[in-house]
Amino acid sequence: MDHERVIRDVTVRLPMASTAVEACQWTVTALARYTPATVSVLLSVHDRLRCVAATGSWQVFSTVSPGEGIVGRVYRSNRGAAVADVTVDPDYLPVRPDVTAELCVPVRDPAGRPIGVLDLQWTGGTELDRWRETAERLADRLGARIVALGGTPPESRSEKLLRHAAALTAATDQWQLLTEAIGAARDVSGLSAAVLVLAGRDGPRVSGPTDAPGELESRVRAELTEAGPAALGRMIARAHRHGSGYTLGESGHRPTGEYEPLSQAGVRTLMAVPVGAPDTGGVLLVADERLLRPDPTTVNLMELLAGQAWTCLDRLRTLARLREQASSDPLTGLRHTGPFGQRIAAATPGRTALLAIDVDGFKDVNDTYGHQAGDRLLVELARALEGALRQGDELYRIGGDEFVAVIEVSRPDEAVRIAERLTEAARGIGRTISVGVALAQPGEAPDRALTRADQALYAVKRQGRDGVRLAAA
Template identity: 85%
Template sequence: MASTAVEACQWTVTALARYAPATISVLLQVRDRLRCVAATGAWQVFATVPPKAGVVGRVYASGEPATVADVAADPDYLPVRPDVTAEVCVPVLDPAGRPIGVLDLQWSGPVELDAWRETAERVAARLGARITALGGPPAETRSEKLLRHAAALTAAPTEWDLMTSAICAAREVSTLSAAVLLLSGGGRGPRLGAPTGAPGELESRIRAELTEAGAPALHRMVTRAHRHGAGYTLGEAGHPPTEEYRPLADAGVRTLVAVPVGPPDGGGVLLVADERLLRPDPTTVNLMELLAGQAWTCLDRLRTLARLREQASSDPLTGLRHTGPFGQRIARATPGRTALLAIDVDGFKAVNDTYGHQAGDRLLVGLARALEAALRQGDELYRIGGDEFVAVIEVNRPEEAVRIAERLAEAARSTGRTISVGVALPRPGESPEQTLRRADQALYAVKRQGRDGVRLAAA
């Protein structure tokens, strides 16, 4: 008489419990895990189990029943009570013989395992047939979907991956057809979040309308969400949208859930929409709020880690990359093509001694900006010591490297200072450290000859 698969499992467990002094549970496959849908007689049960974990996972994966006379001797046993001694687990099969779950019984006292195994198999066969007749194991609930997507958000390695995961989660959990993220873009105003591959037709229209609407319109949407909180339409025809959402209506949106994301001064809004006239309920909005909160927490963590990595690989005074990244870069140097320009500021110690370290710091920052501006696109500048810099450039011949070094010297003169530059190109089989040493030797030759110049190391 069960009207659902879960009811059939619950009644099965209740009936068995009248005769078997055991811990009894039924686990069914839901998506990629075994989920416990009915249990009795246990101090604790496992809510979900990976398909191959434990005795239950082994039975499900093999489709073969298991009789375990001594659970302490079975490495796959998953403990639910400290006094359990024996276990019988049988697969729940559909009429075609495919496993759809397991029926598991565990005892803490003497028991005729063979007799109970035969009974469990017969009951499981009846249960499998009834579950199949009712449409199969229960579908994944929306809260379970949200939990699965939350794990994906936490594991996202980049901001792009995180945005994609959040948008996919919003569509699947809400059951609406389109989702977009508007995020604060700093001084540039809100911007659309990362694209998600091949969006649907409605989502494409929404993106086009929002892009055409421009930053002021996007800002109004974000402001409304943060000022008034999450909102949703009732999907009723004949009611015009508020002015903030006019671009969405123009795109064909008839149902909308709008949820603020992050703080008012730096967050955004999650828009989940459909072109059908639907009636989202408050539960849907609550799930979207949970999703938005998880997405922002993960996004903030990624941005914090990115800042920390940038700080760890950058000189805090000039913002240039420093020794660690430089070592990685010169390790990829191409013999005959990658030139190293060793740069030293002339008379820097005198500036520090005469005017103080703050004046020296200002000199280094100004000089770093001037040298960066004089380099070509793709050239790299590093600060590897107090007043020591290195430029790594790709050239076709040594004369090209010398010309760029002379351009750097001229840029330094424009700031009122001078630099000495030594140029070296890696030799075949030469280590990056040896190449840099030859560039340094060329630099010191410039120093000895009066500074403010460029010298190419011997090939």
């Protein structure tokens, strides 16, 4: 192999690249002519290593944590690694079943700081030392060209949304969730202010953190608070009646009456997105004092964000309600050997399964036949579910039509089979239920196991109800 020729081939092409991504793609393409290795370039974007160019492979990881895999290890240490046998390296991330060796070197800026990695993986023996020298020289040239073109590519709006969606899902309380949702709205939209107005016991109110990062958001919060629940209710009603709306950033046009408080706060550009249901949800207001023209794609991203935030908020509220109501149930007489929270706190990792159960269409029964009929249904269902459980299994009613079974199993599929038996028991009395199953994991907080079971239950609901789903570990 003429390694000098490899370097010349890549070096000649790099100046013709007009973007950082193009420079990476040309480097990968040129290298692929000289080696059968799987070649990829990952660049640091926000807090992840993102693959921006790669040769064909069964799997190329889209993003990798800076601390994960050989590529993450190289980036974090700013030192190359030549691994002759990947099977003995605990950090190896498999992309092909036949890979035997991996070579990874940092891509640095001219000051020597890592901005990414160049990675090669072989399926047979190769001259790792010789290729390492070549890869390091190419990585230095690539890094210099990337910096000359303006640096690593910025995080796209869709990538931002995915990152924030993960943070929303991981939120453990409502305050953390609302803080993340408002910050995400600013970040993804590019506007300077975001406010959530949500329904409450005493009427709609501005929700979330009060430490606004800018003057506009502070003024918006103050004007909306002064406007009062009735005015906020009109904003919510408008958003839910007509759907999302936005300004076109043109001067000389007065806002509709509902949005006068925002205009008084100095807002010139606004996106108003409905959140949740009209009676229990609210509206997400994303604003700026500049005259801008939000495009429909940005509005769509805000709608996705609002939907994710509401799903997570509803889940947290449900979990809070379940915790409050878990200690007793005078209606069904379900057995309680102790508070529900204490029971799941004593869960055995890998053996204790939580089966989150929700009655499908229960609200329709109450609305059509009255609450007495709903109560009779719950009692009948409780007896049917108890009859389907094994001796020693425990059933709790932890909400209006929400139950949780706590069972001990030896394998996940055993828990799924029991959950399926519960769905059959419900069908036997003419009803259907949705069941989410989660096994307690080592070191996992009990609430987290219940959260995963609850998430699996909602997945069943979205797929048509009347079924069982096992939560991911």
